[in-house]
Every structure is written in structure tokens, then in C-alpha cells.
Amino acid sequence: MSAQPAPDREVPRARFRPPSVPQVDVHGFWGSRVDAVADKTADILYERCVEAGMLDQIDPDRPVPELRIPFMSMSPAAAADGKPLFTSGTVTTQMFWDSDLGKTIETAAYSLYRKPNPALEAKIDAVIDMYEKLQQPDGYLSSWYQRMQPGLRWTNLRDCHELYCAGHLIEGAVAYYQATGKRKLLDVMSRYADHIDSMFGPEPEKKKGYCGHEEIELALVKLARVTGNDRYMKLAKYFIDQRGQQPHYFDEEARARGSDPKNFHFKTYDYNQSHKPVREQDKVVGHAVRAMYLYSGMADIATEFGDDTLRVALDRLWDDLNSKSLYVTGGLGPSDKNEGFTSDYDLPNETAYAETCAAVALAFWANRMLGMGPNTRYADVMELALYNGSISGLSLDGSLFFYENPLESRGGHNRWKWHRCPCCPPNVGRMVASIGSYMYGVADGEIAVHLYGDADARLDIGGTEVRLKQQSRYPWDGAVGITVDLDKPTRFVLSLRIPGWCRKASLSVNGEAIDLAAVTADGYARIDREWKAGDTVSLDLELAVERLYAHPEVRPDAGRITLKRGPLVYCLEGIDNTVALNRIKVPGDTPFEARFEPDLLGGVVTLTAEAKDDSVAGWSGTLYRTEPPKSEPVPIKAVPYYAWDNREPGEMLVWLRGG
Amino acid sequence: MSAQPAPDREVPRARFRPPSVPQVDVHGFWGSRVDAVADKTADILYERCVEAGMLDQIDPDRPVPELRIPFMSMSPAAAADGKPLFTSGTVTTQMFWDSDLGKTIETAAYSLYRKPNPALEAKIDAVIDMYEKLQQPDGYLSSWYQRMQPGLRWTNLRDCHELYCAGHLIEGAVAYYQATGKRKLLDVMSRYADHIDSMFGPEPEKKKGYCGHEEIELALVKLARVTGNDRYMKLAKYFIDQRGQQPHYFDEEARARGSDPKNFHFKTYDYNQSHKPVREQDKVVGHAVRAMYLYSGMADIATEFGDDTLRVALDRLWDDLNSKSLYVTGGLGPSDKNEGFTSDYDLPNETAYAETCAAVALAFWANRMLGMGPNTRYADVMELALYNGSISGLSLDGSLFFYENPLESRGGHNRWKWHRCPCCPPNVGRMVASIGSYMYGVADGEIAVHLYGDADARLDIGGTEVRLKQQSRYPWDGAVGITVDLDKPTRFVLSLRIPGWCRKASLSVNGEAIDLAAVTADGYARIDREWKAGDTVSLDLELAVERLYAHPEVRPDAGRITLKRGPLVYCLEGIDNTVALNRIKVPGDTPFEARFEPDLLGGVVTLTAEAKDDSVAGWSGTLYRTEPPKSEPVPIKAVPYYAWDNREPGEMLVWLRGG
Structure with missing residues (x-):
């Protein structure tokens, strides 16, 4: 971390990096979510990949499978039609399956660290062996282009997810190395990254391209960090810098294929955020997951290169998303047409696309914005996405998945076993299983605590291991205790996030109250002292039940409120209530009771009140x-949004009629 | 009208029949609508039919056109994609084109009566000549089955609109005969009806079928009435009686084709109301237009045969529609999936399908319920559909058309030149052009006035011509004057509708007040007297601005109101208002000013108020x-729903946020 920056970059400020997953053991709220992934999801992901025929595609020892249903003909809407995927005749071949395996490997890696699972580890090892065997002598590795469409590699970056697949396999490789110490896939993917580096770049003989689906950028940053190979970092920066430049690579590439560039299914390069150079972009547009992955990569590069031109663009995009296009749940991308953004304030509730992957990817972006320094403006949104619109995508037991995360349902929207386009299940799986790495950020001389909850962390500050033991029932309770343990007294800053939603907080160190106003900057209380073993920090965050109103231009939320307590957005479910949910009106002065119910939905705080029917x-x-309906008192009960649809199917409503 | 009923039927009550179009000259509100159809729509319909290639299909002297895009592959959603229809390569052949020509002939007929148009008349005559020439010696007549798919006639009544097309040509023939006195098409269609009668019926050698798309039933009633041929009436009754009987005709027919009956695109016979015998049906289901056409035919048969078993079923269906599935505009059929009904209280506003044809067909049904006697329960709904959700389908100048009639728009829903499935334009055209026939009902010894407005009617009561001159600015003003003219004093009942929405009405005859309570039954004031020339009736209906609330189970309308004045439902349009429409809140005590604006939208009463923003x-x-938006006063202006989208495109909202 104290290594000199490369000659072509300056680092004018602290760079914060997340700890690796093995550095943080989580318990409490997140511990049970991680256990669900380790106990169920990780195995399910692998099995579903096998059932889908993915191994037939990647294993060079098997016959090449039949090519079924070309990618472009399969709309996301068709994919999400709720029909069982694995009946005979409906199995499709997908050009992005390497990415699904990459994310499955990544989820398995974190899960194996959490709980040994020799059977799963052996299966993943076998998959990795297949990839090793598949890799070409020049380092190239794509099961699609080697097996399904040979001879076409690097001819359609716009549509075909080639570098995207590489990126997810790289992330899987890094995670598997960190969790198990096994280097095989890391070495395979490093060779592939070397090959990519030999194909793309500013040098005259290299291609000037980049992927239609961003991902390789942030993956190369991870690879650079774990291998120390700065070429990967520069290549990531090249992809960022090159995006949207003229002449437009996707135009030229289409012409080289003999296609008219205008013959692009999604019509505009807004779709893949290549409509203009990234530093000139000022609105979040197009496919939501692609956008979030791009901004994640940009944030990494802004952090690593101290690139303020990127930072300025990122803050513009951040403001745009957060002031005009983000669901209150942290979901994003309202439309199924482009799986992405439409127009300002267009946030329909029942038809919200709000893909699980997009909220997961927003957590990625927010997390990487924290690389440039603690700021609760980013951490609040990271926490929002983590606790609401992303984990809603996974059933409490880890076995079923949402692709779309609407904010209103008549009862017909329920989690499925799998998706034909199976991006979301492994994405939420790997995010949950790596939650520990979101909790902290570490820079020279500073540890930032971004998230609260029961956890044991082993962090490294200038070569000294700092062990932080957090004890908290968060998010159910706002009391957080942190015990510091380290081998010798060490001076560093411990920055503690005071969430933006918190109206009242108090902080003490070793029982001595700290004046929060005096030490807080950007929403983090910075305690700069020589820490010694046994030091204790007590933070108390008031968790009030808040009612939120939406901007008056958000059509479907006009006159409505949503309930939030701490980081959790609440909803009504039909099963907990006695009347149809839209009949319920919550007058402005309605008091709510927050009560922990240990036997409900794995233990949640519910909100109850007497409202009007x-x-x-x-x-x-x-x-x-001509007469309005009579208003009668009615008891209501709200549960956390993430936990909905874990009982019998029924209505759900986030935005309640206000009083 | 005083002809004896056929031996197999009893007529226990008065049967009311509508006057023919030439019997009623309308002026005022409806006069300008009829003029728009006569001046523009009638010609446009013919020209669009020609451009679509319909004459190439029906003219036996032309080469058989290429068969393009089979019907079943063309979803209504695809048809409604807003793309220009008549660009090269997109012209399609449709198996229901005879119906579009039938409705075009019918619209032309009424228009020719309204305003001579020799050029159009010559074109329609030429079309009729083509049909005459096309007709087979046995009477059969279907341009689809004779020219496009020869050899397949009567093999797929379920899907292929064969009798439906016959029905619309029959209606066109009746109208053309009534308006022009020309019998050629009437004779052609009588021969075809004779052929149909020889093919279908209870006799062992005949087919036991009926059409998947109802229409032939009500058409045969019209044909029977104008020709006096009772066989057509009995055939209509047969089709009604046979529908939904077991063994199911569509099952047997499918097997006869070698198809599995389960291989039905719409899955369930609810779609075409053949899921059970009609007398057992108690819920409006399936395709909305089909349902309304069926119930129209049932009402005709109930009237003509005095069939109370049908009447009971009809009243059940009427209650079901009116208490659970009707938009406040008289629109119906919320879903584009089946162009029809879904579940109780499912009435989404922005995505409402509410096909123009369905509201037109509801007016047909309501009108035919009045055949069994005046009752404002039916007339209110007829009036609602006529003034709102049906004529919204036609631009004020008669040149552009809606297929869907949503109750909320962000500005992107605008009338089109035509539709690939062009059912709506000629349907609303013929309805408007024949509006005079909806205004009255005539029975032995009784004339019922169902609708008010400037009009001159020449009705026949027991062989005496009764001339009624209505003078009224209705629907802008509730004052109605009726002057009676007839050659000799005649005793009959003049029944005047007191609309259900009217809170205060007064009535006088020759200046003498009538006690409404004493003479009103079923919402009609019955004036039984000897009428003489020069008698005057004055009716004053209070037109108050009402705010309507929806049943609490109608999700999207919860907490909302709509404005209605007399028969007219109002909406806000962006162009008349200064803020986004969902920002507007109308407190319960908001007074509205109703003001006639002669230069706006052809002259309308607008409603203005100071509301809250x-x-x-x-x-x-x-x-x-966490703070609610500030509430600021904002002036608002509402216009009649039917007139929306006749200025520059913008937002529209029917259900306003209540206070």
C-alpha cells in the first residue's frame, strides 16, 4: 500500500481499499445471510449451471453442444416469463455462460471460506481444470468463441460479452485464490489478461475496443491488486478512457463485420454507455447493470490514479442517479425494455424492473466511491442497496431468486428457481457471501467503518494487524460496541460512519464521550489516537421510524409515503394485513411501534400501527x-422489504397512501 | 310492428325497436360529430381499406394477392406498435377484412344519408359489385375462404371470423339499403344468410357451430327486421342457444381438422364466451368486444322472443360488468393480452386497453337492453359509453383513431392514422354516424326518449308519423324542449329519461308542471296522453359537477376522484395546466366553475378550480x-375526456388525487 505510484499517475489523497473476505468474519444479521449462501445458494448455483448445460460448453473433452436460440433473439422479457427452464427442449446456449460460471466460482470461493465443503470444492476444482485445459496457447479463453462460434473472436465486442466473461472469470479467480490459496485459475486468468493486454491498447497495432457490457475494468483492478501487476491496472484505465471515443469502435467493428452500424438492436449507444467519452457523461443512461459496472470501474481508476476528472464525472452521475432515478429500495432501472433507465422520475412501482443485479452493482459502485475516502453520501446508498433492493433478490433460505424487484405486487410476483438469463442468482450470492469486505475500508493510517453489525475483522494498518470486534444487533438495534485489539499500541484514525438517516447519535471511547460535531467530516466521526488493545468504542445510533415522501414529479408515489427504520425500507404484505393494501391510508400523525419478532422471517423488527381503511x-x-368510502380504523403491520415473499404468495406494497 | 309473433315465441311485453338512421336528423353536439364522420371519416375509411389491399382480396377480377403474415401470429400488441402500416413490406392480409369493408360500407351509408357524396357512393357501389360477383352460386361469400384459403370454409369457426365477417357485411347491407334504397348488397347478403341457414341449425344434417367472434347474431336480427324474414331471427337464436353446449363444437371442429383442441392460442373458451351455455354465464369474461357483441345478440333475442331466461342471464352479466369491471369512462377490457377482462376491480389507468370497439359495443348492448323497455339503468351506461370511452377513439376532425383508451397518459399516447387490425376506426365511425337511432325507442303505443340533444325525428307509432323536434344544448346545458308534431291527435306514452346521475329535474307539458315522482318508473317519466300538434314538453336536468369515487378495491383509484358533469367524464390535460398532473390534489371542498368555451375543442364546457400543488x-x-412537499395553490382546468389529445401531445389524467 505504501508502494510508489507508477510514473504516470499521482496519488494526491489516501486510497481506501476493502479488506478481503477472509479478513472479516460476520455474524448477526449478515452472518445468517452468508450462512444461507454457504449452506444452500453456492451448491444450487453450481447445480443449476450443470443442469443448464454450461459444463458441456466449457469442457473441451465433451462434444460441442448444439447451438440453441441465438442470444439476440432472446429478450429479457422472454427470459423472465416464469416458465420452467429445464424442461426438455427449452435449454438454451448462452454466450455469457462463462460469466455465470465465474460468479458461481466466486460465490463458492467465499462460501468455502465460510464453511468447508469438500464436495463443492472438488466440483469447482474440476471446472477450473476444464478452463485450464480449454485455454489456448496464446492465453485466449472463451468457451463461446472457442467452442460454439469458432473463428469469430474479437469481432463483436458490442453485443457478445467477450471481455465481460473474461472479467467475471477474473473475479472468480481472485476470490478463489483469496479464499482457498489455490492459484490455478488466477494463473490461467492472468495469462488471459496478458493476452487481452496484447490485443487492446493505444499502440498502433492493437485494437481500440472495449466491451459492450462493462465488467472487465473492475475485474482488472482486482487482478492488479492481488497480483501487484500494474499492467492490468493500466489496461483497465485504457478501457475506461477509450469508451465512447471517436471514431466509434462499435461503428468500425460493425462495418468490419459487413454490418450496418445502425443495425443495432438497442438503437443507441446510450444503452452501453459508449455514447460519449466517460468524462463527458452526466446522466445515468441505458442498461442499469452495465452503467453501474462502468461507474464502478471508473471509481476504481479514479481512486488508483487519483484522477479527479473521473471523480468529477462520477459525482455528476451519482447526483443524477440519486436525485432522479433511484428507487427508495436502492433498486434501479425501471424498464424491462432496456433493463435500464428511461426518463427522470420514471419510477413505476408494480412494473419496476429493478433487476437484482443492478442493485448489487450499485453496492459495487458505492463501495468503490468510498475508495476515494469515507463519505456517508456514498455509504448511505451502499447500505440502502445492500439491505433492501439487492438481498430482496434472494429468498431467506438461499434457494430462490428474484430477477425483478418491484415495489408493489398483487401477489403474482414470486421468486423462481432459476432464470434463463441467470445473471442475478450468482450476483446476489457473491455479494452476500463477501459482505465483510463492504464493512471496512483501509488506507494508510486510517480504518473506516462503513457498516455496522456483529463481526470480527483482522485489518492491516501499515503492517500492524488491527483486530476489531464489533458487537451489535444492528440493523434491529442501533447500539454498536467495537473492541480494538492489536499487538502494540498504534496511532491511526478510526473513522466511524454516522449514517445520513440518523437524527441522533452518540459516541464514546473507553467510556469517554466524544463531541461528534467536532470530529465528524463527510458523515464520518474520525477518532485519531494511539489505539491499544482493549480500547472500546461505543456508538449509539437512534433508529427512528421515518416516513419518506418522494419528489412530487414521481407520478406513482404522489400522495404516498414509505416507512423506513435505519437502513431498512418496509413494506406491507397481504399475509400480515386484513384488507387489500391500497385501501389502507396512513395519516401523518400515525404512531408506529417497532418490535422485534424473533420467530418471524428469521427474526425481524416489524412496524405496527392503527391506520385507516x-x-x-x-x-x-x-x-x-359520489360519496367517498367510509374510513375505518385498521391495524397494519409492515415487514422489511428484503424479507417479502418468503411466506405464502400475496399482495405487497412499499408506497402506502399517506394521510 | 304489429305483425303476429311466430308460433314458437311469445311476446309478453312491449318490444322497443330503434328508429332507422334516416328517421332522425341530429344537430348540436352529435350533429358536429356526425358531420366529421360524413366529411372525413367515411372517405378515410374507404381509402385506407384500398391502401391496405382489401379490394385486391375481394375483387374476383384481380389476381389473388400474396398471403402475408398469418393471423394467429399477429398479436394485438404487435398491431398496436404505432409503426406506419403502409410502408413497403408491411402490408398484411387479414382474414377479417370483409368485416372492415362491411363496417366501412355501413359508415358510408349513414354518411351518404347525412350528406350526398356521389364519388364515395360510386366507390361503395363498386365494392358491392365486387361482392356480388364474388358470391358463389350457393350463396357463400367470404373473400378470405374463396380467394386466400380456398377449400377450408367452415373448418375453423373458433379462430377465423367467418360468420363474423358475414355479420358485418349484413349490417353494412341493411344500412346501405336504409340510407340509399339500393337493395343489391341486401339481396346478396340475404342469399348468403339463406346459405348459412342451410348449413347451421338443429337439424341432423346441419352443423352445430357458431362463430368464435360473435356478431352474426345481432346482424341476423337486423336482417330479419328489415326483410321481415323470420328465419334469420330463428337462426340468430340458434347461434345464441347453441353457444357453449356440450359436446363443445370447437373441440369437435379442432379434432375434425386433425388438431388437438387444447392447442388453442387463448387457452380457454372464456376468451370467446363459449365456456358454458349463455344462460348459465354470470361473469363477463374474455375478449371484451366479443362479449359485448354476444350480449347484444342475446338482448335482441330476449326482446324478440320475450325470453326471460336470457334476460335473467343478461341482468347478471350487466351487474357483473357494472359493479366490477367497467371504467368510469365506459371503457372496458383492461388487458392487451386478451383484449379483454381479467379479474374483478382490475382497472389500471395508464395501461388500460379499453379498446374503442369495446365501448362502442357496450353502447350496442345497452341500446339493445332498452329493447325490453325503457330503464335508465341501461340508458345511463349507453350514454356513458357514447359520450366518453367510444368517441374518444375518434379525433374531433374525424381523421385519427385510438385503439386503446387509457385514463392516464404521460403524453406518448396519441391517435394514429390507422391500425393493422383496423376494427376500431369503422366501428366508431358507424356508431357516430348512426347516433340518431340511439336516441329513441319505439314500441306499440310508446315512444321512449333515451338521449337528449338537438334533433328532428320522424317516428312511427301504430302507423301514425310522430315528429319530435328536440331543442337543447345538451350535454352542455340540461334544458330540453320537445315539440310534438303529428297529423292527427294520437294517444301514446312519451317516456322521458331522467338520467341516474341527475339530482334535480323538472318537467312540464304545455307549461304545466308534472310531478315527476308520480309518473317515473325505471328512471323514465311516462306521459300518457293524447298528443296533438304543437304540444311542448320542457325538461330541465340539473348538470352539477360531481366528484366520483371508485370502489376501494380498485387499486389505482384509491384516494382519487374523477370529475363528471352530466354524461361527460372530465380529465386534465397538460396543455391546460401548469404543473405535472399527478402533483395536483383536489381537496373535497374545492368549488368548480363550469364555463362554455366556444373556441376550445369545437366548443366545450370546461371545469376550472383552484386546487393544490x-x-x-x-x-x-x-x-x-422526511418532510412532505409544500402544498401551494394552483389553478386547474379540466376538459371532457372524449376531446383529449386533440391539441399538442401531453399528459392526461382522469383520476385526480383527492383531498
Whole structure:
């Protein structure tokens, strides 16, 4: 971390890097989520990949499978039609399967660290052996282009996910190395990265391209960090810098294929954020996951290179997303047409696409914005996405998945076993299983605590191991205790996040109160002292039940409120309530009781109140009338949004009618 | 009209029949709508039919056109994609084109009566000549089965609109005969009806079928009435009686084709209302237009045969529609999936399908329920559909068309030149051009006035011509004057509708007040007297601005109101208002001013008020916050729903946030 920057970059400020997953053991709220992934999801992901026929595609010892259903003909809407995937005749071949295996390997890696699982480890090792065997002598590695469409490599970066697949396999390789110490896939992917580096770059003989689906950028940063090979970092920066430059690579590439560049299914390069150079972009546009992955890569490069031109662009994009296009759940991308953004304030609730992957990827981006220094403006959103719109994508037991995460349902939206386009299940799996790495950021002389919750961390500050033991029932309770343990007294800054949603917080060190106003910057209380073993920090965050209102231009939320307590957004479910949810009105002065219910949904705090019901009494046989419905008292109960649809199917509503 | 009923039927009550179009000259509100159809729509319909290639299909002297895009592959959604229809390569052949020509002939017929148009008349005559020439010696007549798919006639009544097409040509023939006195098409279609009668019926050698798309039933009733041929009436009754009987005709027919009956695109016979015998049906289901056409035919048969078993079923279906599935605009059929009904209270506003044809067909049904006697329960709904959700389908100048009639729009829903499935344009055209026939009902000894407005009617009551001159600015003003003219004093009942929405009405005859309570039954004031020339009736209906609330189970309307004045439903349009429409809140005590604006939208009464705006002040950069938006006064203006989208495109909203 104290290594000199490369000659072509300056580092004008502290760079914060997340700890690796093995450095943080989580318990409590996140511990049970991680256990669900380790106990169930990781195995399920592998098995579903096998059932989908992925191994038939990557294993060079098997016959090349039949090519079924070309990618472009398969709309996301068709993929999400809820039909069982694995009935005979419906199995499809996908050009992005390497990415699904990459994310499956990554999820398995974190899960193996969490809980040994020799059977799963052997299976993953076998997959890695297949990839090793598949890799060409020049380092190239793509099961699609080697086996399904040979001879076409590097001819359609715009549509075909070639570098995207490489990126996910790289992330899988890094995770597997960190969790198990096994280097095989890391070495394979380093060779492939070397090959990519030999194909793309500013040198005249190299291609000037980049991937239509961003991902390789952030993956190369991870690879650079774990291998120390700065060429990967520079290559990541090249892909970022080159995106959207003229002449447009996707135009030229299409012409080289003999295609008209205008013959692009998604019509505009907004779709893949190559409509203009990244530093000139000022609106979040196009496919939401692609956008978030791009901004994640940009944030990494801004951090690593101290690149303020990127930082300025990122802050513009951040403001745009957060002030106009983000669901209150941290979901994003309202439309199924482009799996992405539409127009300002267009946030429909029942038809929200809000893909699980997009909220996961927003957590990635926010986490990487924290690389440039602690700031609760980013951490608040990271926490929002983590606790709500991303983990809603995974059932409590780790076995079922949402692709879309609407904010209203009549009861027909339920988690599925799998998706034909199976990006979301391993994405939420790997995010949950690596949650420990989101909790902290470490820079020279500073440790930032971004998230609270029961956890044991072993962090490295200038070569000294700092062991932080957090004890907290967060997010159910706002009391957080942190015990510091280290071998010799060491001076460093411990920065503790005071969430933006918190109206009242108190902090003490070794029982001595700290004046928060005096030490807080960018929403982090910075305690700069020589820490010694046994030092204790007590932080108390008030968790009030808040009612949130949406900007008046958000059409479907007009006159409505949503309930939030701490980082958790709440919803009503039909099963907990006695009347149809849109009949319920919550007057402005309604008091809510927050109560922990240990036996409900794995243990959650529920919010209960007496609200008003638009009674159907007197309406029999009448559809419209001049008298308003009578208002009757009705008890209501809200549960955390992430936990909905874990009981029998029924209605769900996030935005309640206000009073 | 005084002809004896056929031996197999009893007529226990008065049967009311509508006057023919030439019997009623309309002026005022409807006069300008009829003129728009006569001046523009009628010609446009013919020209669009020609451009679509329909004449190439029906003219036996032309080469058989290429068969393009089979019907079943063309979803309504694809048809409604807003793309220009008549660019090269997109012209399709449709198996229901005879129906579009039938409705075009019908619209032309009424228009020719309204305004002579020799050029159009010559074109229609030429079309009729083609049909005459096309007709087979046995009477059969289908351009699809004779020219496009020869050899397959009567093999797929379920899907292929064969009898439906016959029905629309019959209606066109009846109208053309009534308006022009020309019998050629009437004779052609009588021969075809004779052929159909020889093919279908209870006799062992005949087919036991009926059409997948109802229409032939009500058409045969019209044909029977105009020709006096009772066989057509009995055949209509047969089709009604046979529908949904077991063994199911569509099952048997599919097997006869070598198909599995389960291989039905719409899965369930609910779609075409053949899921059970009609007398057992108790819920409106399936394709909305089909349902309304069926119920129209049932009402005709219930009227003509005095069949109370049908009447009971019809009243059940009427209650079901009106208490659970009807938009406040008289639109119906919320879903584009089946162009029809879904579940109780499922009435989404922005995505409402509410096909123009369905509201037109609801007017047909309601009108035919009045055949069994005046009852404002039916007339209110007829009036609602006529003034709102049907004529919204036609631009004020008669040149552009809606297929869907949503109750909310962000500005992107605009009328089109045509549709690939062009059912709606001629349907609304013929309905508007024949509006006079909806205004009255005539029975032995009774004339019922169902609708008010400037009009001159020449009705026949027991062989005496009764001339009624209505003078009224209705629907803008509730004052109605009726002057009676007839050659000799005649006793009959004049029944005047007191609309269900009217809170205050007064009535006088020759200046003498009538006690409404004493003479009103089923919402009609019955004036039984000897009428003489010069008698005057004055009716004053209070037109108050009403706010309507929806049943609490209608999710999207919860907490919302809609404005109605007399028969007209109002909406806000962006062009008349200063803020986004969902920001507007209308407190319960808001007074509205109703004012006639002669230069707006052809002259309409607007409703203006000072409402409340959820101000965006203080929201810059903020998407969610704990403080509600500030409420600021804002002037609002509402216009009649039917007239929306006749200026520059913009937002529209029917259900406003209540206070």
C-alpha cells in the first residue's frame, strides 16, 4: 500500500481499499445471510449451471453442444416469463455462460471460506481444470468463441460479452485464490489478461475496443491488486478512457463485420454507455447493470490514479442517479425494455424492473466511491442497496431468486428457481457471501467503518494487524460496541460512519464521550489516537421510524409515503394485513411501534400501527359513487422489504397512501 | 310492428325497436360529430381499406394477392406498435377484412344519408359489385375462404371470423339499403344468410357451430327486421342457444381438422364466451368486444322472443360488468393480452386497453337492453359509453383513431392514422354516424326518449308519423324542449329519461308542471296522453359537477376522484395546466366553475378550480425526504375526456388525487 505510484499517475489523497473476505468474519444479521449462501445458494448455483448445460460448453473433452436460440433473439422479457427452464427442449446456449460460471466460482470461493465443503470444492476444482485445459496457447479463453462460434473472436465486442466473461472469470479467480490459496485459475486468468493486454491498447497495432457490457475494468483492478501487476491496472484505465471515443469502435467493428452500424438492436449507444467519452457523461443512461459496472470501474481508476476528472464525472452521475432515478429500495432501472433507465422520475412501482443485479452493482459502485475516502453520501446508498433492493433478490433460505424487484405486487410476483438469463442468482450470492469486505475500508493510517453489525475483522494498518470486534444487533438495534485489539499500541484514525438517516447519535471511547460535531467530516466521526488493545468504542445510533415522501414529479408515489427504520425500507404484505393494501391510508400523525419478532422471517423488527381503511361497507354492487368510502380504523403491520415473499404468495406494497 | 309473433315465441311485453338512421336528423353536439364522420371519416375509411389491399382480396377480377403474415401470429400488441402500416413490406392480409369493408360500407351509408357524396357512393357501389360477383352460386361469400384459403370454409369457426365477417357485411347491407334504397348488397347478403341457414341449425344434417367472434347474431336480427324474414331471427337464436353446449363444437371442429383442441392460442373458451351455455354465464369474461357483441345478440333475442331466461342471464352479466369491471369512462377490457377482462376491480389507468370497439359495443348492448323497455339503468351506461370511452377513439376532425383508451397518459399516447387490425376506426365511425337511432325507442303505443340533444325525428307509432323536434344544448346545458308534431291527435306514452346521475329535474307539458315522482318508473317519466300538434314538453336536468369515487378495491383509484358533469367524464390535460398532473390534489371542498368555451375543442364546457400543488420548491437534488412537499395553490382546468389529445401531445389524467 505504501508502494510508489507508477510514473504516470499521482496519488494526491489516501486510497481506501476493502479488506478481503477472509479478513472479516460476520455474524448477526449478515452472518445468517452468508450462512444461507454457504449452506444452500453456492451448491444450487453450481447445480443449476450443470443442469443448464454450461459444463458441456466449457469442457473441451465433451462434444460441442448444439447451438440453441441465438442470444439476440432472446429478450429479457422472454427470459423472465416464469416458465420452467429445464424442461426438455427449452435449454438454451448462452454466450455469457462463462460469466455465470465465474460468479458461481466466486460465490463458492467465499462460501468455502465460510464453511468447508469438500464436495463443492472438488466440483469447482474440476471446472477450473476444464478452463485450464480449454485455454489456448496464446492465453485466449472463451468457451463461446472457442467452442460454439469458432473463428469469430474479437469481432463483436458490442453485443457478445467477450471481455465481460473474461472479467467475471477474473473475479472468480481472485476470490478463489483469496479464499482457498489455490492459484490455478488466477494463473490461467492472468495469462488471459496478458493476452487481452496484447490485443487492446493505444499502440498502433492493437485494437481500440472495449466491451459492450462493462465488467472487465473492475475485474482488472482486482487482478492488479492481488497480483501487484500494474499492467492490468493500466489496461483497465485504457478501457475506461477509450469508451465512447471517436471514431466509434462499435461503428468500425460493425462495418468490419459487413454490418450496418445502425443495425443495432438497442438503437443507441446510450444503452452501453459508449455514447460519449466517460468524462463527458452526466446522466445515468441505458442498461442499469452495465452503467453501474462502468461507474464502478471508473471509481476504481479514479481512486488508483487519483484522477479527479473521473471523480468529477462520477459525482455528476451519482447526483443524477440519486436525485432522479433511484428507487427508495436502492433498486434501479425501471424498464424491462432496456433493463435500464428511461426518463427522470420514471419510477413505476408494480412494473419496476429493478433487476437484482443492478442493485448489487450499485453496492459495487458505492463501495468503490468510498475508495476515494469515507463519505456517508456514498455509504448511505451502499447500505440502502445492500439491505433492501439487492438481498430482496434472494429468498431467506438461499434457494430462490428474484430477477425483478418491484415495489408493489398483487401477489403474482414470486421468486423462481432459476432464470434463463441467470445473471442475478450468482450476483446476489457473491455479494452476500463477501459482505465483510463492504464493512471496512483501509488506507494508510486510517480504518473506516462503513457498516455496522456483529463481526470480527483482522485489518492491516501499515503492517500492524488491527483486530476489531464489533458487537451489535444492528440493523434491529442501533447500539454498536467495537473492541480494538492489536499487538502494540498504534496511532491511526478510526473513522466511524454516522449514517445520513440518523437524527441522533452518540459516541464514546473507553467510556469517554466524544463531541461528534467536532470530529465528524463527510458523515464520518474520525477518532485519531494511539489505539491499544482493549480500547472500546461505543456508538449509539437512534433508529427512528421515518416516513419518506418522494419528489412530487414521481407520478406513482404522489400522495404516498414509505416507512423506513435505519437502513431498512418496509413494506406491507397481504399475509400480515386484513384488507387489500391500497385501501389502507396512513395519516401523518400515525404512531408506529417497532418490535422485534424473533420467530418471524428469521427474526425481524416489524412496524405496527392503527391506520385507516377505505371500507367497502355500503359499496356492494357499486363501482363508482359520489360519496367517498367510509374510513375505518385498521391495524397494519409492515415487514422489511428484503424479507417479502418468503411466506405464502400475496399482495405487497412499499408506497402506502399517506394521510 | 304489429305483425303476429311466430308460433314458437311469445311476446309478453312491449318490444322497443330503434328508429332507422334516416328517421332522425341530429344537430348540436352529435350533429358536429356526425358531420366529421360524413366529411372525413367515411372517405378515410374507404381509402385506407384500398391502401391496405382489401379490394385486391375481394375483387374476383384481380389476381389473388400474396398471403402475408398469418393471423394467429399477429398479436394485438404487435398491431398496436404505432409503426406506419403502409410502408413497403408491411402490408398484411387479414382474414377479417370483409368485416372492415362491411363496417366501412355501413359508415358510408349513414354518411351518404347525412350528406350526398356521389364519388364515395360510386366507390361503395363498386365494392358491392365486387361482392356480388364474388358470391358463389350457393350463396357463400367470404373473400378470405374463396380467394386466400380456398377449400377450408367452415373448418375453423373458433379462430377465423367467418360468420363474423358475414355479420358485418349484413349490417353494412341493411344500412346501405336504409340510407340509399339500393337493395343489391341486401339481396346478396340475404342469399348468403339463406346459405348459412342451410348449413347451421338443429337439424341432423346441419352443423352445430357458431362463430368464435360473435356478431352474426345481432346482424341476423337486423336482417330479419328489415326483410321481415323470420328465419334469420330463428337462426340468430340458434347461434345464441347453441353457444357453449356440450359436446363443445370447437373441440369437435379442432379434432375434425386433425388438431388437438387444447392447442388453442387463448387457452380457454372464456376468451370467446363459449365456456358454458349463455344462460348459465354470470361473469363477463374474455375478449371484451366479443362479449359485448354476444350480449347484444342475446338482448335482441330476449326482446324478440320475450325470453326471460336470457334476460335473467343478461341482468347478471350487466351487474357483473357494472359493479366490477367497467371504467368510469365506459371503457372496458383492461388487458392487451386478451383484449379483454381479467379479474374483478382490475382497472389500471395508464395501461388500460379499453379498446374503442369495446365501448362502442357496450353502447350496442345497452341500446339493445332498452329493447325490453325503457330503464335508465341501461340508458345511463349507453350514454356513458357514447359520450366518453367510444368517441374518444375518434379525433374531433374525424381523421385519427385510438385503439386503446387509457385514463392516464404521460403524453406518448396519441391517435394514429390507422391500425393493422383496423376494427376500431369503422366501428366508431358507424356508431357516430348512426347516433340518431340511439336516441329513441319505439314500441306499440310508446315512444321512449333515451338521449337528449338537438334533433328532428320522424317516428312511427301504430302507423301514425310522430315528429319530435328536440331543442337543447345538451350535454352542455340540461334544458330540453320537445315539440310534438303529428297529423292527427294520437294517444301514446312519451317516456322521458331522467338520467341516474341527475339530482334535480323538472318537467312540464304545455307549461304545466308534472310531478315527476308520480309518473317515473325505471328512471323514465311516462306521459300518457293524447298528443296533438304543437304540444311542448320542457325538461330541465340539473348538470352539477360531481366528484366520483371508485370502489376501494380498485387499486389505482384509491384516494382519487374523477370529475363528471352530466354524461361527460372530465380529465386534465397538460396543455391546460401548469404543473405535472399527478402533483395536483383536489381537496373535497374545492368549488368548480363550469364555463362554455366556444373556441376550445369545437366548443366545450370546461371545469376550472383552484386546487393544490405538491410544490417542487426545496426538492432540488432530493428524491426522497422526511418532510412532505409544500402544498401551494394552483389553478386547474379540466376538459371532457372524449376531446383529449386533440391539441399538442401531453399528459392526461382522469383520476385526480383527492383531498
